[in-house]
Amino acid sequence: MAVETSDRPAPSSGPDLAPILKDAGVTALIAGALTIPLFGFRLVSLGTGQGIGLEQRWGLVAISVLAVFVGRIALTVWLERRRTGRRSAASEGWSLKRYARPLLSGTAYVVAGMAFCWPWLPFVDRWLLDLAILVLTYVMLGWGLNIVVGLAGLLDLGYVAFYAVGAYSYALLALNFDLSFWQCLPLAGAFAAFFGIVLGFPVLRLRGDYLAIVTLGFGEIIRIILLNWYDVTKGPDGLSGIPRPSFFGLPFKRNPPDGVTSFHQFFGLEYAPIQRIIFLYYVILVLALITNFFTLRIRKLPVGRAWEALREDEIACRSLGINARNTKLTAFSIGAMFAGFGGSFFATRQGFISPESFTFIESAIILAIVVLGGMGSQLGVVLAAVFLLGMTEFFRELEHFRMLAFGAGMVAIMVWRPRGLLAHREPTVRLNGPPGADYGRRSP
Amino acid sequence: MEYFLQQLINGVTLGAIYGLIAIGYTMVYGIIGMINFAHGEIFMIGAFISLIAFLLLATLGVTWIPLALLLVLLVAMLFTSVYGWAVERLAYRPLRGSFRLAPLISAIGMSIFLQNYVQILQGARVKPLQPVVQGGFEVMKREGFTVSLSYMQIIIIVVTLVLMTIFSLMITRTSLGRAQRACEQDRGMAALLGINIDRTISLTFVTGAALAAVAGLMFVLYYGVIDFYIGFVAGIKAFTAAVLGGIGSLPGAMLGGLLIGLIETFWSAYFTVEYKDVAAFAILVLVLIFRPTGLLGKPEIEKV
Numbered sequence: 001m002a003v004e005t006s007d008r009p010a011p012s013s014g015p016d017l018a019p020i021l022k023d024a025g026v027t028a029l030i031a032g033a034l035t036i037p038l039f040g041f042r043l044v045s046l047g048t049g050q051g052i053g054l055e056q057r058w059g060l061v062a063i064s065v066l067a068v069f070v071g072r073i074a075l076t077v078w079l080e081r082r083r084t085g086r087r088s089a090a091s092e093g094w095s096l097k098r099y100a101r102p103l104l105s106g107t108a109y110v111v112a113g114m115a116f117c118w119p120w121l122p123f124v125d126r127w128l129l130d131l132a133i134l135v136l137t138y139v140m141l142g143w144g145l146n147i148v149v150g151l152a153g154l155l156d157l158g159y160v161a162f163y164a165v166g167a168y169s170y171a172l173l174a175l176n177f178d179l180s181f182w183q184c185l186p187l188a189g190a191f192a193a194f195f196g197i198v199l200g201f202p203v204l205r206l207r208g209d210y211l212a213i214v215t216l217g218f219g220e221i222i223r224i225i226l227l228n229w230y231d232v233t234k235g236p237d238g239l240s241g242i243p244r245p246s247f248f249g250l251p252f253k254r255n256p257p258d259g260v261t262s263f264h265q266f267f268g269l270e271y272a273p274i275q276r277i278i279f280l281y282y283v284i285l286v287l288a289l290i291t292n293f294f295t296l297r298i299r300k301l302p303v304g305r306a307w308e309a310l311r312e313d314e315i316a317c318r319s320l321g322i323n324a325r326n327t328k329l330t331a332f333s334i335g336a337m338f339a340g341f342g343g344s345f346f347a348t349r350q351g352f353i354s355p356e357s358f359t360f361i362e363s364a365i366i367l368a369i370v371v372l373g374g375m376g377s378q379l380g381v382v383l384a385a386v387f388l389l390g391m392t393e394f395f396r397e398l399e400h401f402r403m404l405a406f407g408a409g410m411v412a413i414m415v416w417r418p419r420g421l422l423a424h425r426e427p428t429v430r431l432n433g434p435p436g437a438d439y440g441r442r443s444p
Numbered sequence: 445m446e447y448f449l450q451q452l453i454n455g456v457t458l459g460a461i462y463g464l465i466a467i468g469y470t471m472v473y474g475i476i477g478m479i480n481f482a483h484g485e486i487f488m489i490g491a492f493i494s495l496i497a498f499l500l501l502a503t504l505g506v507t508w509i510p511l512a513l514l515l516v517l518l519v520a521m522l523f524t525s526v527y528g529w530a531v532e533r534l535a536y537r538p539l540r541g542s543f544r545l546a547p548l549i550s551a552i553g554m555s556i557f558l559q560n561y562v563q564i565l566q567g568a569r570v571k572p573l574q575p576v577v578q579g580g581f582e583v584m585k586r587e588g589f590t591v592s593l594s595y596m597q598i599i600i601i602v603v604t605l606v607l608m609t610i611f612s613l614m615i616t617r618t619s620l621g622r623a624q625r626a627c628e629q630d631r632g633m634a635a636l637l638g639i640n641i642d643r644t645i646s647l648t649f650v651t652g653a654a655l656a657a658v659a660g661l662m663f664v665l666y667y668g669v670i671d672f673y674i675g676f677v678a679g680i681k682a683f684t685a686a687v688l689g690g691i692g693s694l695p696g697a698m699l700g701g702l703l704i705g706l707i708e709t710f711w712s713a714y715f716t717v718e719y720k721d722v723a724a725f726a727i728l729v730l731v732l733i734f735r736p737t738g739l740l741g742k743p744e745i746e747k748v
Contacts, residue, residue, distance in 0.1 A: 410553025
C-alpha cells in the first residue's frame, strides 16, 4: 500500500534524490510493518482435529515492500512533475469544460438509444441480455438511492432493506393471495414507502452519520427477521415458485392452462423462452426510466429544490421555513418506494428469493454506484452501474479481488474526486453568471 | 439466581471486549467528528495478528503462558496500530475539509477493502485456536448448577481495567492527552497554539487501534474461533456501545460496552439467541431517538 497523497514538502527544484529515497524508504518500512504479519504468515488448517499451522511467505512480503518502495518514488516524481507542469496547462482546462455539457447530454442519448435497441442488437445473446437486466436493476436502485443520497444528502446504508421489503411483499402476496405482478407492483412500492416512513419518522432528525448507522442497523434487523421468521418467510430456505409477470394478462408459457391464451399464441409466434427475457428487459427498462423521469421532474418542483437546499445547508433551510423532517421524509420514502419496485421486479425475475440476496454488501454496491457516478448525477449512475457490474461479470472467478478493488475504489474516489466521476452539483436555480462558471469548484 | 449470576459474569466479559473497541470509536468521533467505520475491521485484524503471533510463539517454543500472552499482546498492539495509522493516513487525512459524508463513505470502502484483504490473505475458513488458558473458579454450586468464573474471564476483566486506567491517565495527565482534548474542543485554535494536529489525530487512531488489538486478542482467547467477518458485527455493537454511553465520552464508552454486553447476554439467555443482534440494533435506534447524547455525553450544539 503506497501512501497516495503527500503533504510533505516535495523537493523544490528538480528531482533531488536523497529526500525522495528517504521518503520512499520510510514508506517501505511502514509497508513492511503492514505486510509482515498478514502477508508473511498464512493460517492453514492441518487437517481435521489437528488445529492450524502457519505457512511462511516471505517472498510475498519482499515483493510488496519493493513494489511500495518503487511506487512511492514514482508517485513522488510524478506529483512533482505535475506540480511544475500544471501552470502551463491551466488555460486548456477551460475549453474542455465548455464541451463537457453537450458531450454528457450526447452520451445520455446514445446510452438511452442503446438501451432501447439492446435486445435486437446482433451480438446480444442470452447472457448479455441477462447482464443488461441485472445492470438495469441496479441502475434503477441507484437512481432511487440517488434521490436519498444525491439529492437530499441523507446517507442511507440500509437501502437494501426496502429492496427486500419490496421483494418479499410481492412474493408473499403472489404466493398467498394469488395476486399478479402488476397488481402487486404498486402494493410493494407502497409497503416499502410505508417502511421508509416508519423508519424515517423517528430517525431523520439525526445528524448525517448517525442516520447512516441507524439505517445500517435497520437493514440488518430486516435481514435477521427475514432469516428467523420461518413461518412466513421460510427463513434461510427462501421463497420459491414466485410467479412470473404476464404481458397484459398473456402469460409466457409454452402450454398455458385451458382458457388462457399464451403470449406466443396471441401474436401467432413460435414459442421461445427468450420472449419472456426480452419482456422482462423492457419492464425493468421502463421502470428505471420512470424512476429517472420522476427524479428529473421532481428536482424542478419545490420539494426537489428543498431537498437540494437541505443537502447544502440544513440550518439555512430551517431558518427559511422549510420543514426539514417532512422534506427528508418525502425523499426517504420516495427512495424506498423505488427500491420496493426494484425488489418486486427482482423477485419476479429470479422466481426465488432468500435473505442471502439482501445483505449489507448489496447496500454498499448500490451506494458505490451512486458515489462512483457522482452523487446527484443521473448519467453517472448508469455509467457506474455498467462499469461495476460489467467488472463483476467478467471477473467472476476473482470474486474476492473484485470486492477488494471495490472497497479500494470507494476510498480512491473519495480521495481524488469526492463528488464522483461525473459531479453534478450545479444548483438548479442560478442567480447570475453563466452556467458552468463554478463548475468543479470545491469548498476548501 | 445461579443462572443469572453466570450470565452476569459472561455479560461483563463480553462487555469488556465491546468497551475496548468502543473507545476507538468514541475517541475518533470526539476528535474529528467522524464514524470510523473501519474500526471493526481493525479489531478483526488485531485478532488475526494475535492468532498468528500465538502460533509463531508456539513454534518458537515459548510455552510459559504469561510470557506468551504478554508478547502476543505487545506484538498485536504494535502491528495493529500500524494498520490504524495507515487507514487514517490513506483514507481519512486527504479528506479533511471535504464534504460531510466523504469520510464516512471512504470508511465504508476501507472496511470492505480490509475484510476482503484479510479474506484473500488468510482464507475464508474459520480459524480455531486451542484453548490457551483453561480452568477457573467455582463461585457457587447449588442444585447441580455451577457458577464458574474462568481464568480467561478474569484475565479479560483485569486487562481491560488496567488498560482503562492507563488510558484515562494518558488522557488526563500527559501532553498527548492534553493535545487530544484541545483538538476535540477546537482544532483551529489548537493548531494556532502550536499543537501538531495531524500528529495528534494519527496518535488517536494509533491508540484506538492498539486497544482494538487487545480486544481482538481477548476475542481469540475467549471464543477460540475467528474469521474475517467478526469485525462487522462487533464493530456495529461497539459503535452502539459508544453511542449508548455518549459518543465522545471515554467512561461512557466503557459503560456502554458493559451495558451492551449485558443486554446481549441476558437477551440470549432469557429470550432468543436469534434475535440478539436485533436487540443491540434496536437499542441503538432507541438511544438515538430518545437520548441522542447518550448516557454520559454532552449535548452537541450545532453552530452556524
